[in-house]
Amino acid sequence: xxxxxxxxxxxxxxxxxxxxxxxxxxxxxxxxxxxxxxxxxxxxxxxxxxxxxxxxxxxxxxxxxxxxxxxxxxxxxxxxxxxxxxxxxxxxxxxxxxxxxxxxxxxxxxxxxxxxxxxxxxxxxxxxxxxxxxxxxx
Amino acid sequence: xxxxxxxxxxxxxxxxxxxxxxxxxxxxxxxxxxxxxxxxxxxxxxxxxxxxxxxxxxxxxxxxxxxxxxxxxxxxxxxxxxxxxxxxxxxxxxxxxxxxxxxxxxxxxxxxxxxxxxxxxxxxxxxxxxxxxxxxxx
DNA sequence: TTAGATATCTCCAGAGACTATAGGTTTGGA
DNA sequence: TCCAAACCTATAGTCTCTGGAGATATCTAA
Numbered sequence: 027x028x029x030x031x032x033x034x035x036x037x038x039x040x041x042x043x044x045x046x047x048x049x050x051x052x053x054x055x056x057x058x059x060x061x062x063x064x065x066x067x068x069x070x071x072x073x074x075x076x077x078x079x080x081x082x083x084x085x086x087x088x089x090x091x092x093x094x095x096x097x098x099x100x101x102x103x104x105x106x107x108x109x110x111x112x113x114x115x116x117x118x119x120x121x122x123x124x125x126x127x128x129x130x131x132x133x134x135x136x137x138x139x140x141x142x143x144x145x146x147x148x149x150x151x152x153x154x155x156x157x158x159x160x161x162x163x164x
Numbered sequence: 165x166x167x168x169x170x171x172x173x174x175x176x177x178x179x180x181x182x183x184x185x186x187x188x189x190x191x192x193x194x195x196x197x198x199x200x201x202x203x204x205x206x207x208x209x210x211x212x213x214x215x216x217x218x219x220x221x222x223x224x225x226x227x228x229x230x231x232x233x234x235x236x237x238x239x240x241x242x243x244x245x246x247x248x249x250x251x252x253x254x255x256x257x258x259x260x261x262x263x264x265x266x267x268x269x270x271x272x273x274x275x276x277x278x279x280x281x282x283x284x285x286x287x288x289x290x291x292x293x294x295x296x297x298x299x300x301x302x
Numbered sequence: 303t304t305a306g307a308t309a310t311c312t313c314c315a316g317a318g319a320c321t322a323t324a325g326g327t328t329t330g331g332a
Numbered sequence: 333t334c335c336a337a338a339c340c341t342a343t344a345g346t347c348t349c350t351g352g353a354g355a356t357a358t359c360t361a362a
Binding site for chain 2: 072075076079080083084093096097099100101102103104105107108109110111112114115118119121122125126128129131132133135136139140141142143144145146147148150151153154155157
């Protein structure tokens with residue numbers, strides 16, 4: 027039986043975060059010691075590693091909750107799990123596209139400024155004041 | 165003189181968001197009508213457009229506050245404004261890099277799954293359970 | 303002028319995913 | 333047996349809004 031601190035060390039998930047996941051229903055409420063402290067088993071370790079991994083990949087809590095629910099019906103078809111992952115992939119790709127546009131715009135703005143003239147002439151400030159100086163819509 | 169609703173329509177910033185910006189000190193407290201409603205002038209319109217543009221570029225409130233403070237000293241050199249924009253550009257680039265790694269990992273996971281077999285064999289679920297199936301560290 | 307519709311006011315709560323603090327209790331090792 | 337470390341609960345804070353409740357102001361049409 028592992029304490030919450032042991033579980034934390036083994037998974038790299040902070041102690042308050044573990045309690046938070048329990049509260050959010052991602053982890054089942056743990057057994058308790060006589061003194062009311064949480065005690066975990068290997069199963070919980072695996073579950074928490076699953077959650078951690080999914081969070082690292084950027085899945086949000088509700089998607090993870092759904093994946094966990096699915097994984098508890100091992101004989102059903104996995105179309106939904108696939109869909110969740112594919113949707114997330116799409117949202118990651120969308121985010122990348124948006125950030126690339128921002129990157130271009132910012133790079134353009136920064137490249138016009140050598141940091142060495144007066145604020146009133148600064149391209150950074152002027153760009154922000156005047157959307158017309160932009161290359162693209164955003 | 166513009167009401168808060170007029171200002172909102174002209175800038176595309178929602179009414180509660182305008183009040184929020186005032187509260188955060190990005191917009192000066194507006195003049196009030198006899199009945200205590202906010203009344204704005206062209207100056208405020210420009211300021212709000214500046215804020216909106218900076219937010220669209222992903223700058224956070226404190227960076228915007230700093231840029232506004234700088235823009236009020238038009239004769240000082242603009243090194244700080246340049247630095248704020250350049251720092252932000254770097255953080256955008258870092259974010260893009262991270263998301264690209266995620267994208268690769270997710271694409272790999274999704275590509276192994278046709279959504280058409282049992283959960284117990286699903287590569288999506290298995291990948292999340294077993295970090296060892298990953299290509300890279302994350 | 304007055305009624306009614308729309309806009310505005312303040313204050314408060316919620317979103318998401320934690321993180322931190324305070325004040326108290328349990329555990330484990332010397 | 334004692335003490336430090338780890339644990340417990342409950343609550344508030346992070347960031348940038350967004351939405352609601354209930355009250356007041358403003359505008360338009362009759």
